[in-house]
Amino acid sequence: MKTELNYINFLYQTHSKKEVTISLSYQLFGQDLFSAPIILINHALTGNSNVAGEKGWWKQLVGENQIIDTNTYTVLCFNIIGNGYDDFLIDEYEDFTCEDIANIFLKGLTILNIKSLYALIGGSLGGGIAWEMIAKNPTLTKVFIPIACDFKTHDWLHAQCLVQKFLLNQNDEPLQKARIHAMLCYRTPDSLNVRFQNRYNEEKQCLESEDWLVYHGNALHQRYHLEAYKLMNHLLMNINTDEKMIKKIEAQIHLISVDSDLFFPAYEIRMCYEMLKRERRDVFYHEIKSIHGHDAFLMEYKQLNTIIKNIL
Numbered sequence: 001m002k003t004e005l006n007y008i009n010f011l012y013q014t015h016s017k018k019e020v021t022i023s024l025s026y027q028l029f030g031q032d033l034f035s036a037p038i039i040l041i042n043h044a045l046t047g048n049s050n051v052a053g054e055k056g057w058w059k060q061l062v063g064e065n066q067i068i069d070t071n072t073y074t075v076l077c078f079n080i081i082g083n084g085y086d087d088f089l090i091d092e093y094e095d096f097t098c099e100d101i102a103n104i105f106l107k108g109l110t111i112l113n114i115k116s117l118y119a120l121i122g123g124s125l126g127g128g129i130a131w132e133m134i135a136k137n138p139t140l141t142k143v144f145i146p147i148a149c150d151f152k153t154h155d156w157l158h159a160q161c162l163v164q165k166f167l168l169n170q171n172d173e174p175l176q177k178a179r180i181h182a183m184l185c186y187r188t189p190d191s192l193n194v195r196f197q198n199r200y201n202e203e204k205q206c207l208e209s210e211d212w213l214v215y216h217g218n219a220l221h222q223r224y225h226l227e228a229y230k231l232m233n234h235l236l237m238n239i240n241t242d243e244k245m246i247k248k249i250e251a252q253i254h255l256i257s258v259d260s261d262l263f264f265p266a267y268e269i270r271m272c273y274e275m276l277k278r279e280r281r282d283v284f285y286h287e288i289k290s291i292h293g294h295d296a297f298l299m300e301y302k303q304l305n306t307i308i309k310n311i312l
């Protein structure tokens with residue numbers, strides 16, 4: 001399996017009219033390019049191009065003999081520029097929109113000479129970027145699987161990202177505090193209450209739920225850059241795919257929601273399904289049942305794997 005980082009360099013003008021030199025990094029897994037069907041996976045908020053293998057963030061889904069089987073497919077994953085995984089960070093993060101990232105990924109595909117994909121899959125923010133990509137190129141892929149995301153950011157998600165922005169722009173442990181707030185949006189009251197049952201950690205003199213939140217704040221602080229988190233939050237806050245264009249998408253579309261997702265509520269994704277269904281036949285809706293909320297797409301692998309196995 002190939003896991004080294006590769007780079008594509010080009011000039012790009014952002015929607016805000018800034019000329020930037022882009023060094024788009026990516027990883028390939030599985031079969032050699034052009035020898036097998038290509039699946040592009042767009043990573044989620046704090047993910048990266050390392051989707052499979054020992055440290056792969058989606059190794060429960062992608063890899064040898066996994067549902068997205070690298071014995072069968074070429075799996076390609078770009079890093080959202082500025083995510084820091086390739087040591088590249090962006091200070092002026094508000095120069096970029098989700099549409100820019102979609103343009104940059106599409107340009108990357110063109111430079112790699114990839115004219116079409118077998119499947120385009122994205123989770124959360126990665127799914128939002130995938131929506132923007134496919135709206136710009138409706139014939140890009142045969143199968144489109146956006147997971148726990150929608151083609152636009154709705155008000156409640158925008159509001160939570162605004163709180164994230166406030167936390168990220170203050171000086172007292174900005175990344176840790178923002179992550180703690182975000183964890184509450186990725187989960188649900190039931191997820192925490194059922195799991196922790198008000199248990200108290202005598203040694204640490206706090207509730208176990210508090211210790212868990214603090215752990216996740218510190219864990220992200222150790223593995224992630226503040227600048228990258230500001231950018232990802234800004235992108236999540238501004239998914240805004242042109243609704244007229246999504247009706248032109250030619251792919252078979254499989255929308256996957258989580259019934260308890262607070263970020264991208266299942267009813268919003270069902271509304272998108274119903275809108276698309278009025279125009280066409282090959283659109284399908286799947287729902288993960290979980291008490292865990294948005295992060296269920298990183299936890300409920302039995303369900304996710306069954307859904308994706310039946311699609312591919």
Ligand SMILES: CC(=O)SCCNC(=O)CCNC(=O)[C@H](O)C(C)(C)COP(=O)(O)OP(=O)(O)OC[C@H]1O[C@@H](n2cnc3c(N)ncnc32)[C@H](O)[C@@H]1OP(=O)(O)O
Nearest residue numbers: 043044045046047048057208211212213215216295298299
């Ligand atoms: C696309 C992407 O999301 S990128 C990468 C995947 N995402 C992340 O890593 C984001 C951060 N991680 C998470 O949100 C979660 O770990 C998930 C969604 C991957 C899994 O959630 P859960 O099943 O609830 O796992 P949980 O948060 O309890 O534990 C994860 C790890 O933290 C550790 N941990 C959790 N709470 C504590 C604590 N209070 N003290 C010490 N360690 C802790 C666990 O031991 C576990 O370690 P392990 O991975 O070495 O086994």
Ligand SMILES: N[C@@H](CCO)C(=O)O
Nearest residue numbers: 044045046047124186
């Ligand atoms: N919890 C995941 C998904 C958020 O959408 C992450 O940190 O990337």
